[in-house]
Every structure is written in structure tokens, then in C-alpha cells.
Amino acid sequence: MSGHFIIDGRTIPFRAGQTIMEAAADAGVYIPHLCHRPGYTPHGSCKLCTVDVDGRPASACTAKAQEGSIVENDTPALNDDRRALTEMLFVEGNHICPACEKTGDCQLQAVAYHLKLVSYRFDHFYPARGVDASHPDILLDRNRCILCDLCVRASRDVDGKNVFEIGHRGIRSRVIVNAASGRLADTDIDVSDAAVRVCPVGAILIKRRAFAVPIGKRTYDLKSVAEVAIEEVRAQREDEGG
Amino acid sequence: MAERKLRVATTSLAGCFGCHMSLLDIDERLFDLVQVVEFDRSPLTDIKHCGPCDLGLIEGGVCNAENVHVLREFRENCRILVAVGACAITGGVPALRNNIDLWDCFREVYQYEAGTAKGVLPNDPELPLPFDKVRPIYEVVHVDYYLPGCPPSADVFWKFVTDLVAGREPTLDREMLRYD
Known part of the structure; x- marks a missing residue:
């Protein structure tokens, strides 16, 4: 199921089966991570990409994007945990x-x-x-x-x-x-x-x-880690043909 | 300009004096600096003990008993204590020896190394007791601010001191934040 969810107040689309990390990266939103790499099976171990999904913590690299969910990412509390x-x-x-x-x-x-x-x-x-x-x-x-x-x-x-x-x-x-x-x-x-x-x-x-x-x-x-991460995802999407 | 000069003490513990060299790299801004600060104990003044100061800059980690005494003297006398550079903050390059047996380190340096006279281990009672591990200074005393870098650039020193003199909370721009 594709649809939209909200991350830090911004509505972004996702395709069926995409994780929060993948959909966010496609929309140019950086979620800090270390054990995740685009194209690789998620490992979900470093916990750096922990976001709040409708008030509950979840690893953005493993949690699937859900229609209408409200995700907090770039907040002082989450960044202090990171x-x-x-x-x-x-x-x-x-x-x-x-x-x-x-x-x-x-x-x-x-x-x-x-x-x-x-x-x-x-x-x-x-x-x-x-x-x-x-x-x-x-x-x-x-x-x-x-x-x-x-x-x-x-x-x-x-x-x-x-x-x-x-x-x-x-x-x-x-x-x-x-x-x-x-x-x-x-x-x-x-x-x-x-x-x-x-x-x-x-x-x-x-x-x-x-x-x-x-x-x-x-x-x-x-370049910042955020710029590099977003550019890598864009390059990967172009390799896939759009 | 401040009415009373900011009194500053500096020292290098288990460091290479590279951070001090970088401080001197503020070049002609040194003339502006001495308008607003004066130095207490520092390699620049050769004053042997620290009196009451506004600011203490500590380069290097803690690798022996003397380092601890000096560090505590600074903490007791300095209103604001700053860990300057990678070694003060993480142990840095001297901490590379932390997983090498101290005795093996000594033998490598004083017995096996070419040019060491007769391979005698220094054993004068005046020599400070070395520790088996080099530690960052925040593990020994409370530290108020951290200036990362190896060394922190001259601009980092300048930004920090000018923020402090102007009464601003010292902050580092992203491009000044480096660990190397």
C-alpha cells in the first residue's frame, strides 16, 4: 500500500513496502544512521535512526512507512539519544x-x-x-x-x-x-x-x-553526512532507472 | 574591551604542544588578544604554579601522577576549565599505548631503540609515576568546555576566547568542529 505520512510536520509520499528510512531519503529527509546502507538488508542494530512513530520509538531502517502516521525525527530529545x-x-x-x-x-x-x-x-x-x-x-x-x-x-x-x-x-x-x-x-x-x-x-x-x-x-x-546520504540515494534511484 | 583583563593559564599534560602552537597561529590577532587577556601559569610565561584565573586551557591527556597534580591545581584555580584538543578530550594519540604493557613500552623506548645509551631505564625518584593507561582529563576533573581538533585551529581558539570575552556562550560553527 502506498500513501503519505508526516515527518517533522512535512507530508511525504511512500511506495508500497518502503521503510520510513527509504521514503524519507527519497523525499530528501536525512535520518541519522550507521548500520543502514541503501540497497542492503536492514540490520536495525545501531539504533541511531530511532524515530518516534505515533509516539512510539521505532528504527526507521526497519519500520515500514504507514499511511497517515506521524513521525518525529529531528527533535532535540531524539538527537540527544543519538x-x-x-x-x-x-x-x-x-x-x-x-x-x-x-x-x-x-x-x-x-x-x-x-x-x-x-x-x-x-x-x-x-x-x-x-x-x-x-x-x-x-x-x-x-x-x-x-x-x-x-x-x-x-x-x-x-x-x-x-x-x-x-x-x-x-x-x-x-x-x-x-x-x-x-x-x-x-x-x-x-x-x-x-x-x-x-x-x-x-x-x-x-x-x-x-x-x-x-x-x-x-x-x-x-559535504555533510546528510548531503552525502541523500545524494547516494538519488544516485541509486537513477541507477534503477528513475 | 574588558575593563579587567581575563587571566588565563595554560598547560600541556600528555600532549605535544601542538595545541599551544595552534594558539600562537592566531598570528597578528595576538596583539588584540593581549589587550584583553593576561597569562598566569603557562609555557609562555614559565610561571611554575597557577594562581586564581578566569580561564584554564588544558592540552593533552593524563598519563602520569604529575599530570593529575597539575590538572587539579588548574581546576582549583580556574573558574572555567577547557579541554583543548583530541588528547585532552579522548586521550588521543598517547592513548594508542593503552593496550600495550607499560613495561614493554619502556623496554621498546629505552632498551631496544637504536641510540639509547646502554639501555638503562630512567629511575630517578623525581620522575613522575607513569600510569598504565592515558586518560582524558574529564575523567579526572570537571571540564566546562571542549575545543576539539588535532590541533584545534587558530580560528577555534579565537572564536572561543572572543565569545568568552564578549560575554557570549562559546559555540563552534560546524566547519570548526573537527576531530583530526
Whole structure:
């Protein structure tokens, strides 16, 4: 069923089966997100896209758009919740932006800028996490992983390789590599794989590309995360033929 | 211009003085700055202890016992305390050592590194006790404002200080908000 719903006071259309996230993006409305990516099966785990639907919280990336529903998205309360979630992602990992080659291209950083995150209400964990540098062309740095599951979905659904999985539980959760040795070098992953390019943070990097684009001229140095997200959706719609 | 000059103290804890260099990068605006501020304890004055101040700028995280003493002295004396730069706010680059055993760090630096004389570990009682983890300053004392960046740009310092002097709530524009 297609129809219309209201987001932040604005009436926007949706097509049958669309999620709130998809319909909003088509209408040029940005809903902050990290584990969602257009074209990928929703994961609904980062909770950054939580919106109020008729007064109840729901993940915009998994909740279907409903005729006549009233959705709150860009409100101070929801953005403060999003800031808290983003702070948690920072303090639970080892995100040292000045020492990370993904800086400026990192979605976690860009979302934090969008939410105006300058301080933390939580102490830093500095967890002990491993780096897998075994592959000649690809680096896996778990210190920067936010467990968005995008590499898992990309490798399974796009590349057809099943290289990654989220292993362990709770605070011990880690991206693990599907090889008897657990090493990236012992998989058939390739630099051209979607799984390598989909990582929103600096957890999966192509080696020897660090400063090909200088800091200051990178994706989110030039555009906001909202602009980039909306442009990506428009480009995808054009690829689909309108 | 303010009738009484704003008294400012600055220090670098586990930092590289890059934030201080960036403050100096306000260039000719330094002449305007000294019309409205005067410096207390700071690497710029070489005053050894902090007296009562309006503003304390802390660069760097907390990596040893001396850092804690200095930080507390600043907190006790400064009406407004500011975490300046990535290290003060998150631990930053020095926090890269947080998952390396401290003993292994020392041996790497003082015994294995080429050019270290006889591989002797410094052990003078005057040397501050190092911590096993580098911590951001807000985990030790209350912090009033944060200036992100590695370093925060000269414009960030200028915007913050001019807001404060003018009696405005200091805010950063989106393009001034950077973690790198």
C-alpha cells in the first residue's frame, strides 16, 4: 500500500513496502544512521535512526512507512539519544581520529559532527582488540569496528563469499573472519569486494591508500553526512532507472 | 574591551604542544588578544604554579601522577576549565599505548631503540609515576568546555576566547568542529 505520512510536520509520499528510512531519503529527509546502507538488508542494530512513530520509538531502517502516521525525527530529545549512542560507539572502541587514515571519510565521525558531539558523558573503555594485517592489500583493525554488520552483509549478499561474521557476545562481540586460521590472508577476499568498500569507519582499509586524498579534501570535509546520504540515494534511484 | 583583563593559564599534560602552537597561529590577532587577556601559569610565561584565573586551557591527556597534580591545581584555580584538543578530550594519540604493557613500552623506548645509551631505564625518584593507561582529563576533573581538533585551529581558539570575552556562550560553527 502506498500513501503519505508526516515527518517533522512535512507530508511525504511512500511506495508500497518502503521503510520510513527509504521514503524519507527519497523525499530528501536525512535520518541519522550507521548500520543502514541503501540497497542492503536492514540490520536495525545501531539504533541511531530511532524515530518516534505515533509516539512510539521505532528504527526507521526497519519500520515500514504507514499511511497517515506521524513521525518525529529531528527533535532535540531524539538527537540527544543519538548523541549518547554515538558517544558509546566512540568510548567502546579505540577511535583515535588524528591517527586514523579514514578521518574525513568516516561516517561515525561525520554523524558525530552532525550531532555536534564535543564531549563524552561516559568514560573511555580502551578495549584490547586485535589488528589483522595478514592480507597483502587489506587491513582489518577491530579497534575501529562499530559492529554495524555491513561487511558481513556485503560479503554474503553482494560478493557471495561469506568472509565476515560477528562473533562472541555482548561487549566481547568482534568481527571474525571465516577461515580456519581466522586470518584475512586465508580467505578469498579481494580489494574490489563490496565488503572492503562498505565499511563506514576505518576498520576495513585498503592498504597503501592512506593519504591519496589529503585531509581537508575528503568526503565529509566537503559535504555533510546528510548531503552525502541523500545524494547516494538519488544516485541509486537513477541507477534503477528513475 | 574588558575593563579587567581575563587571566588565563595554560598547560600541556600528555600532549605535544601542538595545541599551544595552534594558539600562537592566531598570528597578528595576538596583539588584540593581549589587550584583553593576561597569562598566569603557562609555557609562555614559565610561571611554575597557577594562581586564581578566569580561564584554564588544558592540552593533552593524563598519563602520569604529575599530570593529575597539575590538572587539579588548574581546576582549583580556574573558574572555567577547557579541554583543548583530541588528547585532552579522548586521550588521543598517547592513548594508542593503552593496550600495550607499560613495561614493554619502556623496554621498546629505552632498551631496544637504536641510540639509547646502554639501555638503562630512567629511575630517578623525581620522575613522575607513569600510569598504565592515558586518560582524558574529564575523567579526572570537571571540564566546562571542549575545543576539539588535532590541533584545534587558530580560528577555534579565537572564536572561543572572543565569545568568552564578549560575554557570549562559546559555540563552534560546524566547519570548526573537527576531530583530526
